[in-house]
Amino acid sequence: MIYFSHAQTDALLLEDIQGGDLTTRALGIGNLPGRMTFRHRQGGCVSGIAVARQMLQSLGLTVLEQMNDGERAAAGQRLISVSGNAAALHQGWKAVQNVLEWSCGVSHYLDSMLHILHSRYPDGQIACTRKAIPGTRLLAAQAVLAAGGIIHRAGCAETVLLFANHRRFLAPGNDWAGAISQLRRHAPEKKIVVEADTPEEALEALRAGPDVLQLDKFTPHQAAEVARTAPSLAPHCTLALTGGINLATLASYLDCGIRLFITSAPYYAPPMDINVILNPDESDI
Numbered sequence: 001m002i003y004f005s006h007a008q009t010d011a012l013l014l015e016d017i018q019g020g021d022l023t024t025r026a027l028g029i030g031n032l033p034g035r036m037t038f039r040h041r042q043g044g045c046v047s048g049i050a051v052a053r054q055m056l057q058s059l060g061l062t063v064l065e066q067m068n069d070g071e072r073a074a075a076g077q078r079l080i081s082v083s084g085n086a087a088a089l090h091q092g093w094k095a096v097q098n099v100l101e102w103s104c105g106v107s108h109y110l111d112s113m114l115h116i117l118h119s120r121y122p123d124g125q126i127a128c129t130r131k132a133i134p135g136t137r138l139l140a141a142q143a144v145l146a147a148g149g150i151i152h153r154a155g156c157a158e159t160v161l162l163f164a165n166h167r168r169f170l171a172p173g174n175d176w177a178g179a180i181s182q183l184r185r186h187a188p189e190k191k192i193v194v195e196a197d198t199p200e201e202a203l204e205a206l207r208a209g210p211d212v213l214q215l216d217k218f219t220p221h222q223a224a225e226v227a228r229t230a231p232s233l234a235p236h237c238t239l240a241l242t243g244g245i246n247l248a249t250l251a252s253y254l255d256c257g258i259r260l261f262i263t264s265a266p267y268y269a270p271p272m273d274i275n276v277i278l279n280p281d282e283s284d285i
Contacts, residue, residue, distance in 0.1 A: 001050070002142040009054045012099060017091040030087030033281040035064070038100060041273040043075035045111035047146035048103025051139065052080055052096045059088040069146040072111075079274065089278050099139065101271035106143035109247060109269035114148055116250050117261065124259040127152035127240070131264040140267050152262050160187050161214075162194040164201075176208035195242070202226045206233040214262060217243035223256040 024030050040046065047069045056063060061084035067073060079100065082089070110126060117124040129152045132140040141151055153159050160183050167173040176194070183192050191211035196202035199222050205213055206229070213230070215223055223241055230239055239258045246265035253261070 002138060002145065004051055004054060004138065004142075006054065006058060008138065009051060010058055012051070013055055013058065013092070013095050016095045016098075021087065021090040024087050024090045030085060030090075032086045033083070034086045034089050034278055035081060035083045035281050036061075036089045036093065036276065036278045037081040038079045038097065039275045039277075040073040040077055040079055040104065041075065041275050042108075043073050043077065044104060044108035044272060045147050046071050046073050046079060046104055047107035047143040048100045048139070049080060051099055051103070051142065055096050055099065056080075056082050056092050059092050060084055061088050061092060069142065070107075070148070083281055086278070086280075093276055093278065097274050097276050100274045102136070103139060103143045103146075104272040104274065105269040106140060106266045107147040108272055110144060110147040110149045110266040113247055113250055113261075113263075113266070116247075117254070117259075120254045121259045124261070125150055127260065127262045128266060129153065129242075129262060129264045130155060132267045136267070144266065147266075149266075160190045160192050162192070162210075164195070164197055174204065176205050176210075180208045180210055199226060203229065203233065206230055206237060209234050210237055212238045212240060212260075214240045214242045215258075220252050220256055223253060223258060227257045 046067050049066055049069045053063055053066060061082040064081045064083055065078070066080040073079060110128070113126055117126060127150045128140070128144045130137065141154070144151060153161065162179055162183065167179065170179060180192050180194065193212040193214065194205050194210045195214040195216050196205050197216050202213060202215060215226060218226070218241065227239055230237060238260060240260040240262050241253055241256070241258050242262035245261045245263040250261065
């Protein structure tokens, strides 16, 4: 579970409701009891529910029923329903709808990618990068985990990852063994991940024995060639594919034999359509 503080969920609310709902106030209906229901129009893998619940409860609303993050909603299925006064219901409406639509878009996209991957490799994994839309990283993380994905790097201090941009500052820049040896000395508890931009770099990197080798923007043919050679050069190295991996391209890489894919594509998925209906609560009138 990804933890969201009340300050973080309150910030999501305050983007929209800092001044209250002017229309509700002008109509004089704020104290009337009501109910609000969020439904998933298309259906798909659900996320953002825990965040939505916390936002709604912060407004003093009572959650009547809800789905759980990671479950799959049918088209038209109710995600969450709440009761409370009309002022609070209208304040929570759009802010929570935005969270659910964006989160469910991310989780549905990743769930669709995993469905393709697992049809060939049931043990395959998709790791989502830290290249999220600014300000959404924590929200993105909960959506990724809900869909069954993993987090590639939550931040640049979490793992060791040697990029070409690092190597250009080294002399010589193609001394993979020297760089990996130095990284192991200075971060002995971490796995050493390196990224190669060409097949030639990939072979050089494998000879230095990294724990994980990322192949960036390789064609399926190039990736397959490296995958065939890797066991003889670095039998314990895990190969991963990154760069241009998305729902449209994933299937073309499944013949490579590589089971770990790295992507940021789910963050840019179209939001799902979440229908919101508010009604007076006749039982409380």
